[in-house]
Amino acid sequence: MTDYLFAAPEVRSVPVEGESAEYPIHRIFCVGRNYAAHAEEMGFEVDREAPFYFSKQLHAVLPTGSTLPYPPGTEDFHYEMELVVALGGEVFKGTAEQGAAAVYAYGCGLDMTRRDLQIASRNVKRPWMLGKDVEGSCVLSPMTKASEFAVGEQRIHLEVNGVSRQDSTLDLLIHKVPEVIAHLSKFYHLRPGDIILTGTPEGVGPVVAGDRITxxxxxxxPIALDIGPAE
Incomplete structure (x- = not known):
């Protein structure tokens, strides 16, 4: 057994409906501007040529029902409701059909974003890390196996303190799940444990300490998150 100088990072995982074992998370990929109306509200034209991505580290994983302290360095902390895809097979330079076959489960996710820092980085053509890779910013619900869920026209929605903020349908995704997986596999050896947040519909906006997101x-x-006071 290997000895380490300090405690090794803990495994981050998410429950799966009907399973006693949890799904261990390897990597977190996120698709940007994958709904036309959201791209428009962010000031961009729709890009239908190919998806683009950013990533989060494992410190971003947070289970539904948690309280997330309002993060440091921002005055504009936004919610983004998303469909999450969890892979159960390997794909490298694959086709859309192979991408679809590699899906193990689906779930709900929140991509919490320091919007002011994201925009500041974007305006000077720098990476989005400080805006997107926030501790506790990848909130996950329990997963549902792909054999029990097929992506179609399902409603996707989000409320803040019970007031509707986002309300759309999954069929409005610009780049569909199999296409995203196939495209991403041209750049990475995708494998079990990789999850993909597929993009958010329009209606994103800020939250403050004391707010509850559902x-x-x-x-x-379903998914829920309470915003706590800053630490």
């Missing part, structure tokens, strides 16, 4: 996708376990 959301869901028809047919999947």
């Amino acid at each position: 959301g869901g996708i028809d047919g999947l376990a």
Whole structure:
């Protein structure tokens, strides 16, 4: 057994409906501007040529029902409700059909974003890390196996303190799940444990300490997050 100088990072995982074992997370990929109306509200034209990505580290993983302290360095902390895809097979330079076959499960996710820092970085053509790779910013609901859920026209929605903020349908995704997986596999050896947040619909906006976020996708376990005071 290898000795380490300090405690090795803990495994981050998410429950799967109907399973006693949890799904261990390897990497977190996120698709940007994958709904036309969201791209428009962010001031961009729709890009239908190919998806683009950013990533989060494992410190971003947070289970539904948690309280997330308002993060440092921002005055504009936004919610983004998303469909999450969890892979159960390997794909490298694959086709859309191979991408679809590699999906193990689906779930709800929140991509919490320091919007002011993201925009500041974007304006000077720098990476989005400080805006997107926030501790606790990848909130996940329990997963539902792909054999029990097929992506179609399901409603995707989010509320803040019970007031509707996002309300759309999954069929409005610009780049569909199999296409995203196939495209991403041209650049990475995708494998079990990789999850993909597929993009958010329009209606993104800020939250403050004391707010409660709830959301869901028809047919999947719902999600909730409380925003706590800054530490």
